[in-house]
Amino acid sequence: xxxxxEVRTGLLRNSQPLTDDDARRVLALTLGVPVRTRERxxxxxxxxxxxxxxxxxxxxSTGKRPRLVGVVSEKAFLTGGRILQASATVQVExxxxxxxxxxxxxxxxxxxxxxxxxxxxxxIQTGFLRADEGAGLDLGSIAARVLDDVQHSNRLDGxxxxxSNRTNLRWILEDPADGVDRIxxxxxxxELRTLRISSSSVTPxxxxxxxxxxxxxxxxLTSLLDLLxxxxxxxxxxxxVVNDLQPVVDHLLHLWMPAARADDQLRGLWEQxxxxxxxxxxxxxxxxxxxxxxQMYGIAMQRDxxxxxxxx
Numbered sequence: 211x212x213x214x215x216e217v218r219t220g221l222l223r224n225s226q227p228l229t230d231d232d233a234r235r236v237l238a239l240t241l242g243v244p245v246r247t248r249e250r251x252x253x254x255x256x257x258x259x260x261x262x263x264x265x266x267x268x269x270x271s272t273g274k275r276p277r278l279v280g281v282v283s284e285k286a287f288l289t290g291g292r293i294l295q296a297s298a299t300v301q302v303e304x305x306x307x308x309x310x311x312x313x314x315x316x317x318x319x320x321x322x323x324x325x326x327x328x329x330x331x332x333x334i335q336t337g338f339l340r341a342d343e344g345a346g347l348d349l350g351s352i353a354a355r356v357l358d359d360v361q362h363s364n365r366l367d368g369x370x371x372x373x374s375n376r377t378n379l380r381w382i383l384e385d386p387a388d389g390v391d392r393i394x395x396x397x398x399x400x401e402l403r404t405l406r407i408s409s410s411s412v413t414p415x416x417x418x419x420x421x422x423x424x425x426x427x428x429x430x431l432t433s434l435l436d437l438l439x440x441x442x443x444x445x446x447x448x449x450x451v452v453n454d455l456q457p458v459v460d461h462l463l464h465l466w467m468p469a470a471r472a473d474d475q476l477r478g479l480w481e482q483x484x485x486x487x488x489x490x491x492x493x494x495x496x497x498x499x500x501x502x503x504x505q506m507y508g509i510a511m512q513r514d515x516x517x518x519x520x521x522x
Contacts, residue, residue: 213383215299216349227291269346270337280323296356304329372457379425381405
C-alpha cells in the first residue's frame, strides 16, 4: 500500500473564530454534502466531498517516470474556529492493464490512482517527498485551491487577527519492507515539512488524522515563533511588545491540543513524532517565556503606578 498526500495549513481570514453553524456554512463547498462538526475536546469541522481527476507523470528518485491516472480526494478542516486546513490525498496502485482506461473506471474508484508503467515503490515515495513545487503529481496545488475556496467565502470578513504564513506538510503511508513500524518527520526548505509513516497496521484514515494533527501543531509552533521574533521580545518588554504578544494569548495558546481525536495507536505515533521533533518542549518553553514576561511587566507597571511621587 502507498498513500500520498499534502496538507496546507493557515489562519482563517476572519476577525473572530467561527461558531459551529458558521463553520458548516463556510466549509460547505459542495451542495448537499454535509459538514461534520464536534465541540469536544476542541471545536472541529470537516468537509469531504470534492474530487479531482489527475493524469500526469510521477516524480521518482531513479528510473523512468511512470504515468499516473486516477482521482484525488479533497478535504477541508477547521479547528477551534481559527485554523484552516485542506488536504489532497490519493492511494497509488499499479495498473491492472497496460493501457489507460476510460474515465468512468477511475471515477468509480475515488481516492485511488494507478500507475501505467514502472511501479517501483521506493522510487515513487522518495520522488514524491523530494519533488519541487508543482512538479509531477501536484497535490499541494489541489490542497491550496481548496484552502483558497474556503478563504474566499463571502461569509468571512477577510480580517485576520495577526499575520501568519501557510505551511505545507507532504506525507506518505507505506508498508515497511522490513516489517518494522516507524515514523519520520522533517522540516524541509521554506514552509515545507515531510512525514513518512511506515506501518502495516495504520489505516489510511488514521494516517490522515495523524498527518493533519502534526501539520496543525507544526503551524501553531511556527506561528508562535514568528510572532515572538517580530515582537522584539529579545530587546525587552514595552507597551508595543505587549501589544504584539496579545495575539499569542488571545488566539493561539488554547488551540494546542495534540492527539485530540486520536486512539491509542495514534497517540503512540504522535508521541514518537513529538519526541523526535521537540514540538511540545519548544512550545511549552516559549509559552512559559511569554507568560513570565507578561506577568513581570504587569507587576512592574502596577508598582510604578502606586509608587509615591516626590515633591519638589
